[in-house]
Amino acid sequence: MMIERLGVVGCGLMGGSFALAARAHGLVREVVGYSPSASTRAAALAHGVIDRAVDHASDAMNQADMVLLAVPVAATAHCMALAEQALAPHALLMDVGSTKADVVQMAQQHLGARQANFVPCHPIAGSERAGVAHAQANLYRDRRVILTPAKATASDAVAHAQSVWQALGARVTRMSPAAHDAAFAAVSHVPHLLAFAYMLGMIGQPEFDPWLRLAGPGFGDFTRIAASDPTLWRDVLLANRTQVLAQTQAFEQALSTLTQCLAQQNADGLHQLLCQARDARGQWTLRAD
Amino acid sequence: MMIERLGVVGCGLMGGSFALAARAHGLVREVVGYSPSASTRAAALAHGVIDRAVDHASDAMNQADMVLLAVPVAATAHCMALAEQALAPHALLMDVGSTKADVVQMAQQHLGARQANFVPCHPIAGSERAGVAHAQANLYRDRRVILTPAKATASDAVAHAQSVWQALGARVTRMSPAAHDAAFAAVSHVPHLLAFAYMLGMIGQPEFDPWLRLAGPGFGDFTRIAASDPTLWRDVLLANRTQVLAQTQAFEQALSTLTQCLAQQNADGLHQLLCQARDARGQWTLRAD
Numbered sequence: 001m002m003i004e005r006l007g008v009v010g011c012g013l014m015g016g017s018f019a020l021a022a023r024a025h026g027l028v029r030e031v032v033g034y035s036p037s038a039s040t041r042a043a044a045l046a047h048g049v050i051d052r053a054v055d056h057a058s059d060a061m062n063q064a065d066m067v068l069l070a071v072p073v074a075a076t077a078h079c080m081a082l083a084e085q086a087l088a089p090h091a092l093l094m095d096v097g098s099t100k101a102d103v104v105q106m107a108q109q110h111l112g113a114r115q116a117n118f119v120p121c122h123p124i125a126g127s128e129r130a131g132v133a134h135a136q137a138n139l140y141r142d143r144r145v146i147l148t149p150a151k152a153t154a155s156d157a158v159a160h161a162q163s164v165w166q167a168l169g170a171r172v173t174r175m176s177p178a179a180h181d182a183a184f185a186a187v188s189h190v191p192h193l194l195a196f197a198y199m200l201g202m203i204g205q206p207e208f209d210p211w212l213r214l215a216g217p218g219f220g221d222f223t224r225i226a227a228s229d230p231t232l233w234r235d236v237l238l239a240n241r242t243q244v245l246a247q248t249q250a251f252e253q254a255l256s257t258l259t260q261c262l263a264q265q266n267a268d269g270l271h272q273l274l275c276q277a278r279d280a281r282g283q284w285t286l287r288a289d
Numbered sequence: 290m291m292i293e294r295l296g297v298v299g300c301g302l303m304g305g306s307f308a309l310a311a312r313a314h315g316l317v318r319e320v321v322g323y324s325p326s327a328s329t330r331a332a333a334l335a336h337g338v339i340d341r342a343v344d345h346a347s348d349a350m351n352q353a354d355m356v357l358l359a360v361p362v363a364a365t366a367h368c369m370a371l372a373e374q375a376l377a378p379h380a381l382l383m384d385v386g387s388t389k390a391d392v393v394q395m396a397q398q399h400l401g402a403r404q405a406n407f408v409p410c411h412p413i414a415g416s417e418r419a420g421v422a423h424a425q426a427n428l429y430r431d432r433r434v435i436l437t438p439a440k441a442t443a444s445d446a447v448a449h450a451q452s453v454w455q456a457l458g459a460r461v462t463r464m465s466p467a468a469h470d471a472a473f474a475a476v477s478h479v480p481h482l483l484a485f486a487y488m489l490g491m492i493g494q495p496e497f498d499p500w501l502r503l504a505g506p507g508f509g510d511f512t513r514i515a516a517s518d519p520t521l522w523r524d525v526l527l528a529n530r531t532q533v534l535a536q537t538q539a540f541e542q543a544l545s546t547l548t549q550c551l552a553q554q555n556a557d558g559l560h561q562l563l564c565q566a567r568d569a570r571g572q573w574t575l576r577a578d
Contacts, residue, residue: 124505144503173503186491187504191511193547194483199566201536201543202475212573214433214462215476216413218517219573221510222480226570228507230563234556241551247490248548252541254490258482259537262530267523274519277488281515284501284508 001163003028007064009057009079011035011044013126014096015070016135019049021168024137034060035132044132061086066164069095073235076103080110080118092160093118098184098232099239100148100177107150115152119161120177122146122184123170130229141169148177185243190251192233193244195226290452292317296353298346298368300324300333302415303385304359305424308338310457313426323349324421333421350375355453358384362524365392369399369407381449382407387473387521388528389437389466396439404441408450409466411435411473412459419518430458437466474532479540481522482533484515 006028008015012035022028033050034057035041041053054060061067061083069079076095083093093114097103100120107118125143145165149158162172175183202208237244261270295317297304301324311317322339323346324330330342343349350356350372358368365384372382382403386392389409396407414432434454438447451461464472491497526533550559 124503146503183496183500183503186494186496186500187508191487191508194487194544195511195570196563196566197544197547198480198483198540199569200547200562201540203565203569204543205475205539207472207475208569211472211475212569213576214413214435214472215573215575217575218514219476219480220575221513222484223570223573224510225507226566228567230560230567233563234560237551237559238554238556241554245548245551248544250494251487251490252544254493255483255486255537255541258486258489259534262526262534265527265530267527270526271519271523273489274485274522276492277485277515278517278519280488280492280497280501281484281512284504284512286504286506286509287502 001027001167003065003164004030005064005066006031007060007062007067008033008050009060009067009069010071010075011040011049011132011135012070013130013132013134013139014123015068016044016047016049016132017125017137017139018068018070018096018168020135020137021140022164025167025169027164027167028066032060032064040132047132047135049132049135058082058086061091063088064091066092067094069093072232073097073099073102073239077106077110080106083118084110084112084114087114087117089117091117092157092164094121094161096121096123097239098122098188098236100146100180102239104148104150104177108152115150116154117157118150119153119157120148120150121161121165122148122180123165125170138169140165143170144173145170146173146175146180148175148180150177181240181243182247185240185247189236189240189244190247192225192228193237193248194251195223196233199223199226290316290456292354292453293319294353294355295320296349296351296356297322297339298349298356298358299360299364300329300338300421300424301359302419302421302423302428303412304357305333305336305338305421306414306426306428307357307359307385307457308333309424309426310429311453314456314458316453316456317355321349321353329421336421336424338421338424347371347375350380352377353380355381356383358382361521362386362388362391362528366395366399369395372407373399373401373403376403376406378406380406381446381453383410383450385410385412386528387411387477387525389435389469391528393437393439393466397441404439405443406446407439408442408446409437409439410450410454411437411469412454414459427458429454432459433462434459435462435464435469437464437469439466470529470532471536474529474536478525478529478533479536481514481517482526482537483540484512485522488512488515 011033031050123145300322320339412434
């Protein structure tokens with residue numbers, strides 16, 4: 001499965017790590033990279049992430065056998081419109097976005113006949129340290145990558161995408177775009193929304209500063225995701241707002257049940273609910289199988 | 290500051306670690322311990338946490354110069370009623386509970402003249418591994434301990450308590466019981482309530498199991514405190530329910546502001562709020578000074 005030319009559009013942590021991993025596993029002969037910023041292109045060259053930098057996204061797509069879109073969601077539609085023109089008929093096109101129904105919709109609107117070539121991907125990987133300088137060849141090893149093929153996606157494109165991610169050491173799962181977005185609203189997007197909301201509720205109060213000095217490790221864990229990138233999370237939350245709002249309602253209902261127990265001093269009811277929550281969390285472990 | 294006899298009522302992680310620390314720092318000549326369970330008393334003796342086990346809580350108070358109450362909140366009032374009879378007029382009495390206004394109220398009702406001897410304490414220390422087997426002499430070193438003297442507390446008792454905790458390596462802060470409970474509702478009790486509520490909202494949905502298999506490290510951090518002891522947290526939440534419910538309202542208001550931005554697709558407003566939350570969390574670090 002030698003890829004003669006890999007095009008990377010967006011040479012950040014995700015795109016740069018994909019290029020490094022593909023090279024480390026001997027999958028590619030040449031990596032052509034594009035980023036809008038000249039300094040990012042220079043850094044990608046300097047770190048050996050790409051072999052050649054190009055000044056236009058289209059030039060990273062022309063004559064490539066495989067193209068990875070690793071750009072902010074706001075830039076995705078424009079890149080797809082370029083790909084509709086530039087992508088070779090045999091090429092595989094993948095993205096790495098955290099939401100999938102919106103990306104599939106963009107593909108319908110902008111990719112034309114190249115929808116068949118496009119496999120929407122969500123690698124569950126990342127780092128709080130963004131940027132090409134932190135790209136690493138093992139970012140995707142033993143991490144889960146979810147493929148959410150659309151109706152228009154060719155089945156051999158899905159099989160090809162799966163074999164590429166598996167070659168990089170990732171565990172591949174297939175889901176529908178809608179099932180993906182519901183699941184990640186529940187397990188990722190809503191926790192981020194709640195952690196952001198909790199911090200906002202705190203800073204709205206005058207005692208905020210002295211209170212925060214008393215906060216301990218539990219606070220630190222609970223709020224860690226509130227330190228995430230606001231631009232990325234604005235885009236994720238907006239892109240998946242229907243599922244996020246539905247999951248937020250499920251949370252609010254559960255919170256209301258708990259606060260009613262508290263207000264009514266219903267010790268037994270409260271204890272029963274806390275035991276259910278504790279049991280569910282106690283049984284959870286991080287896994288990528 | 291030699292303590293001839295330390296009485297420990299409740300030889301668990303907190304009480305046992307206090308005894309070990311006091312001995313390690315050469316503060317005590319004899320430790321007398323009580324726990325309702327014979328096997329805990331035997332383990333406390335076997336681990337060298339106490340010198341002598343007694344069958345009644347009163348016997349750990351009689352003739353002691355210092356008594357630490359380290360029992361569940363449900364047992365505190367009864368222990369105070371015993372202390373009112375058993376405690377020597379010169380003895381220092383301390384507790385280690387996570388809420389303080391309720392303990393001060395119990396002292397008013399049950400301690401009589403010995404209210405002067407009682408210094409309510411909240412050491413910000415602990416471990417997910419409870420029990421005397423995990424007691425350790427350095428549990429309180431470099432950790433914050435908050436003293437919340439009541440109006441009836443003698444000022445020399447507060448000074449004595451402060452010097453004892455400092456001798457164990459802890460950093461001592463003084464606050465009013467009400468200020469303490471408001472602060473910990475904000476930075477600890479509400480995060481626990483929200484993490485429990487989030488897990489409850491999850492397990493109420495049929496897709497719960499497959500969703501949880503997709504959850505990543507962010508989910509793990511956010512929900513870690515939902516694995517906490519339900520009995521302890523039932524008691525903390527009920528004891529501090531007024532402050533917890535007030536802080537929950539502040540959270541709900543902030544969440545509502547965020548979900549309105551989402552529903553209205555107000556990208557700029559959402560971004561601004563996420564930036565505020567991120568900045569506040571980004572500046573926070575764990576500290577005990």
